[in-house]
Amino acid sequence: MKELLSGNEAIARGAWEAGVTVACGYPGTPSTEILENVAEHYKDDMYCEWSPNEKVAFEVGVGASLAGARVMVTMKHVGLNVAADPLMTFACMGAVGGFVVVVADDPGMHSSQNEQDTRNFAKFAKIPLLEPSSSAEAKEFVARALEISETFSTPVILRTCTRVSHSRSLVELGERSAPPEVGFKRESSKFVAIPLWARKMRLRVEERSGKLDELVETSDLNRIEWRDRNLGIITSGVCYEYVREVFPNKSVLKLGLGWPLPVEKIEEFSHGVDDLLVVEELDPLIEEHTRALGIPCEGRNCVPGIGELSPGRLMPIRAAMMGREANLPSPVPEAADLPGRPPVLCPGCPHRGTYAALKKFDVAVMGDIGCYSLGTLPPLDKMESLLCMGAAVGMAHGMQKAGEPRKTVGILGDSTFFHSGITGLLDVGYNKGNSTIIVADNRITAMTGHQEHPGSGKTLMGQDTYQANVEDFGRACGIKRTRTVNPYNMSEMVAALKEELEADEPSLIVAKAPCPLHARKLVGPKHTIDASACVGCGACLKIGCPAIEGGGGKPMINQNLCWGCGLCASVCPKNAISESEKAEGAQ
Amino acid sequence: MSDTTSVIMVGVGGQGILLASEVLARAAMQAGFDVKTNEVHGMAQRGGSVMAQVRYGEEVHSPLILEGTATALLSLESIESLRAAHYLKDGGLAVVNTQRVIPVTVSSGAAKYPEDDAERVKKVFPKLKAIDAVAIAGELGNIRAANVVLLGALSLGLDLEMEHWAAALDGAVKPQFRELNQKAFEAGRNL
Missing domain, CATH: 3.30.70.20 (Alpha-Beta Plaits)
Structure with missing residues (x-):
């Protein structure tokens, strides 16, 4: 039976069919719906959780893998930066139960602060990476990644992207395979990364790399499709679909294994075609590898390396080969002066009150990742920097210590605070900072579509649980001036800000009101x-x-x-x- | 590529564009076609411009539509149709809701909503169905069904049978909204 599934739905299904019993992650566009689908459809067979951040999620996955379970960890590309510490050493230690970390890249930055290429992490950590191009492959590649993980004792990255995760296509459904037995078999030289044993792990990585180099030559995940041989195109991931659309009659080497890269297969392919073109999104890993083999190819000289690719962005290459201009239609003149339609805080959003009050003060506002980042655009126009998850707190502190003449404010959401704001606040308290930190606490991870978190009182599996309070963390971090304010009450909010900004010590304002969109209830009468x-x-x-x-x-x-x-x-x-x-x- | 039907759908976050694209994709699947869709999430409820793409045919590769090749365009908002007009092929059908959704950039005085939006739409799309879908859906009892009214109007321009649309609608909406959406679809189809 075939079903129309998004890439993310297919990945969730793939994990279920492959006998995964532990799935965890942190929400982040475009990866979020993977675990939401696990929770909605498969939670009777799979334990799943939203972890407080990607590092914790990864470590939860490592523990489960060492016990022998098949594991899936999910995150967006920048989440892997947060999880890079456990990734780099687990890559040396090696998996027991199959371990796949699904990382969703966002070329074009539809909903991200950068567009880094996760394939670099596979190269960096010396581990395999699989790249599906459609929902059917997304499902299949989860099982393939887990097999490779167990065969070669390695974590495996499944790299998806916005156009795979959020595209739907037809998928043939299968049955669930039996999950492996669970029971941790203690073996300190394998699982304890002290230098004595870590040096041996390092050698095992090299042995494994040799075996993986053989795998990529023989695996059917890397396949040559011979058609017209006057042009051959090496590609991977969703770019394969664009290549098939724009160059339907040309030969293609499709790399389902995005890392490590094959040598013999690329040589065989290049010998079979007149001209060679590499089509890859973001960084030129395949192109550099091909050139290093001494094989001339076209690549970044004609394929854009910034932003996402599309059939439209490949058309000029095809046209140039025919000696023509692409002549793609551009936006009509009638659209030239249309007003912009940037995303804005929703009607009824409590963050609007926080910003409206903040606008009354001349302060330096360090922002963070979440709905409240929309406070940087006019007319609110009150957030002056945004870097990464949790950075608002440390940046406000650093700017204050540098001697910024204005009072410094850090603003971040509750989910972001639990993710990585707590350690920053601990720093403010410990190192005698003087910033005012505002947690815009709407009791849910709103930006990515209302996921539960440690403060929401519910788990991903729908159980009631302990509800962490931001205020308790404030006091535990040594912030004596910790207070809760209703952001809908303008005068209360302004008065609180005035007092805290004038105080000669750090303060924490918890601007607390549930997201009305999540509560699905009007805040008050219209x-x-x-x-x-x-x-x-x-x-x-x-x-x-x-x-x-x-x-x-x-x-x-x-x-x-x-x-x-x-x-x-x-x-x-x-x-x-x-x-x-x-x-x-x-x- | 030539046998593939491509439909581009645009609007403003919260107008129900994802449901419209899902119904079309399901209808195409019912008809036995290979189907691919794409939509950008994340900002969908936050008033930004949103776009969904649906493609179906014997074998569909790219989920993204090449500019100038879309068979039809469906716009849930007046001027959003203009922003995506260059995706439509020459002579392609445009189904455009006449509703204006005023962006905050206009409310705050930073930009102007064009007074002549209707004339521009008429000029840009020679094959146009301009529909006050909000009014029609409102008469049927719920303005949120405006997306399905437009989908009904779009259906006449595509090679899918009514039975496929009906099954797709039933599959995509909750049982309590089925009757409303069936009526909305019929109303659009009978315009």
């Missing part, structure tokens, strides 16, 4: 603007609420979009905004 009282000053438009429509004349509140948070009423100097007469129930 609001309207009394046109007779409105003077058109535009104060309500400065909070950037999509429900308030302006841009000529007096603003109006779209009743279909209003979530009734009332923030607009609290910023209106003429009291022209009040609750609508017909307040409705749930949105």
Whole structure:
């Protein structure tokens, strides 16, 4: 039976069919739906969890693998940076039960702070990497990765990307294989990475690399498709599909194993074609390898290395080969002056109140990864830097210690705080910092679509659990000035900020209100603007609420979009905004 | 590539573009075609421009549509149709909701929503169905079914049978919304 599955659904299915019993990770676009699907469909057969961050998830996976279980760990590309420490040494130690880490790259940065190429990690850690090009392969490659992991005692990376994870295609479903027996067999020289034994592990990595070099020559994951031999194209992952679309009659060497790269197969292929082209997204790993073999090829000279590829971006290459211009249509002139439509904080979002209050102070605001990063764009325009998960706290502290004349503020969300903000806060407390840290605490991982976390009171498997409080961590980190504020209450929020910014010691403000989109409940009664009282000053438009429509004349509140948070009423100097007469129930 | 049907769908986060693309993909699957879809998640509920792509045929490779080759375009918002117009092939069908969704850039005074959006849409798309889908869905009882009204209008321009659409709709929506969505689809198809 065939089903239409996204790459992420297929990966979840693949893990289930392959007898995986432990699946863990941290949410991150475009990887998030993998574990959501595990929880929705397979949790009776597989333990699954959202770990606080990718490093912990990876370590949970290592423990399970050492016990003999088949394991899948999931994350987005930048998550592997966080998990790089356990990755690099586990790569030497080697897996017992099959261990696949699914890493979702985001070429083009649809929803990411950079577009790093995860294949470099496979090279760095000397471990195999598989690259599916469709949902069917995404499912199949999970099992193949686990087999390779067990055969060669190595963790294996399954590299997906936005266009594999979030594309749907047809997948043939299979049955579940029996999971392996679990029971940790103690063997210190294998599992304890002290220098004495780590040196032996290092030698085993080299032996393993030799065997993997043989595998990539013989595996059917790397296949040559002979068609017209005047041009041969080496490609991998989703780029294979673009190549087949744009060059349907040309020969192709498809590398399902993105690392290590074969030698003989590339030589055989290059000897069989007149001209050789490498089509790969982001870094030129295949091209450099091919050139190092002394084989001339086209690659980065004509295939863009920045952003994601597409059929459209390959068309100029085909056209140039025919001595023509590609002549792809570009946006119509009628679209030239259209207003931009950047993503914005949702109507009713509690973060809007936090930023509206913050705007009243001249402070340096270090931001972080999450919905509240949208506070950097006009009209809120109040977040001045964003680096990586949890960085807001350390950056605010460092900027203060450097002597920044303005008071420094770090703002991050609750899930991000649990992920990697806690250690930063410990630093602020320990090293006598003076920053104000705001945790925009909406009790859920909102940006990636409402995943549970240690503060939400529920596990990924749907069990009720201990609910971690940000405030408790603040006090434990030595932040005496820790307080909770309602971000919908403008005057309370402004007063709290004023006090904490004036204090000569560090402080933690927990701006706490659940995400209304997650609660699926209006914050309060919907609001309207009394046109007779409105003077058109535009104060309500400065909070950037999509429900308030302006841009000529007096603003109006779209009743279909209003979530009734009332923030607009609290910023209106003429009291022209009040609750609508017909307040409705749930949105 | 030539036998593949490609449909590009655009709109604003929260308008129901993902459901529309899922129904079309399921209908194509019902009809026995190979199918690929793509959509960009993440910003889908946050008021940004969103795009979904559906392709079906004997064998489909790329989930992404080549500019200038889409068989049809479905736009849930007036000016979003213009942003994606260059994906449509010459003479392709455009189904465009006349609804305007005002971006925050306009509300805050940083940009202007074009007054002449309807004229621009008419000029850019020679084969156009401009539909006030929100009004039609509202008459049927729920404006959120506007996406399915448009899908009904789109269905006449594609080579899929009504039985495939019906099965796809039933499979994609929750039972309590089936009747509403069936009516919405019919309303769009009968325009």
